[in-house]
Amino acid sequence: MLNNKSVLITGGTGSLGKALVKNILEKWPSVKRLVIFSRDEQKQFQMAQEYSFSNYPQVRFFIGDVRDKERLMRAFQGIDYVIHAAAMKHVHIAEYNPSECVKTNVGGAENVIYAALQTGVQNVVALSTDKACAPINLYGATKLTSDKLFVAANNIRGKNNIKFSVVRYGNVMGSNGSVIPFFLNKRAEGVLPxxxxxxxxxxxxxxxxxxxxxxxxxxxxxxxxxxPKIPSYRITDVAEAIGPECEHKVIGIRAGEKIHEEMITSSDSFFTYDLGKYFVIIPQTPIWDVAQYSAEFGATIVPEGFCYNSGTNTEWETVASLRTLIAEHVDSTFKA
Structure with missing residues (x-):
């Protein structure tokens, strides 16, 4: 799919960006160009030590901010596929700095769409979050807006042969700022908040x-x-898996947090289809034939009123499975 194609990843020095780079180079060694676009000079410098030009001549590092439309247009020249992973994502920081979150998550999405339409990009996939579903915090609201922008961008593409889509998922195990590495660092103090x-x-x-x-x-x-169809975990099980000997101190939820997260609401059920491994919410005004789409992918519409909630999920991680996953995906030296 990506051999002889040029790919750009915004936020490419983040956890998922780095994992994408590793996977793309392994699966498509003949990728024409793989551009890491981000605003963090230090992270790019560190990543370039792993992907040196002499060993990976197809990898490029491009300093830039998604807030800068002109810089995006320069970076998108000759690019076939864009993966938009750049975002301001910490809930409590967004609550304290709302205008900055809007500039990056909403303005940045608009700029990515504009630049892609202007430069001949063929395919854009934007990363979303479960917090965009029925949002109660600013981060979730900006990502919901971003999702709407990318879905609607298909309506204004004109004669451009371009597709915009979105992927929405929950907490990524071991990603920067997530609870598991936070607890792993905290357990040396003997208290897990x-x-x-x-x-x-x-x-x-x-x-x-x-x-x-x-x-x-x-x-x-x-x-x-x-x-995706993925399991849930209880935060108390994460604490038990990581620090069973620690004090588990309840400190109260932070600004903008939910007790449970959703990825599909009952209102979405009228447009949600089961693909087997994934669910998909189709646009309310699709530019293609829904019956043909269903036949192509074996998609079946979910029951009316269906919702997908972390608290009512049917699949759960246990303390034991969490310990196995932490050792496998986060810290190979981990022992509870």
């Missing part, structure tokens, strides 16, 4: 996130929101 004993979250591995992005790149018709 728990926001609420009732709290649950969806859980996906970095590889699972990568696989879904690549699935969207390969199969999207334009306007879909792809959602």
């Amino acid at each position: 728990i926001t609420s004993e009732a709290m649950t979250r969806f859980n996906i591995s970095l590889q699972g996130g990568v696989d879904m992005v690549l699935h969207a790149l390969e199969t999207a018709w334009g306007g879909e929101i792809f959602i």
Whole structure:
């Protein structure tokens, strides 16, 4: 799929960006160009030590901010596929700095869409979050807006042969700023701060996130929101898995946090289809034939009123499975 193609990843020095780079180079060694676009000079410098030009001449590092439309247009020249992973994502920081979050997550999305339409990009996949579903915090609201922008971008593409789609998933195990590495660092202090004993979250591995992005790149018709079928975990089980000897201190939820997360609401059920490994929310005004799409992918519409909630999920991680996953995906030296 990507051999002899040029790919650009915004936010390419983040956890998922780095995992995407590794996977793309392994699966498509003849990729023409792989551009890491981000604003963090230090992270690019560090990543370039691993992907030196002498060993990986197809990899390029491009300093830039998605807030800068002109810089994006320069970076998108000759690019076939764009994976938009750049975002301001910490809930409590976004609550304290709302205008900065809007500039990056909403303005940045608009700029990516504009630059892609102007430069002949063929396919754009934007990363979303479970917090964009029925949002109660600013981060979620900006990502919902971003999702809407990317879905609607298919309606203004004109004669451009371009597709825009979205992938939405829950907490990525071991990603920067997530709870598992936070607890791993905190357990040396003997206290793990728990926001609420009732709290649950969806859980996906970095590889699972990568696989879904690549699935969207390969199969999207334009306007879909792809959602994985993944397990949930209880925050108390994460604490028990990491620090059974620690004090588990309840500190209360932070600004903008939910007890449970959703990825599909009952209102979405009228447009949600089961693809087997994934769910997909199709656009309310698709530019393609829904019956043909269903036949192509064996998609079946979910029951009316269906919702996908981390608290009512049917699949759960246990303390034991979490320990195995942490050792496999986060810290190979981990021992509870």
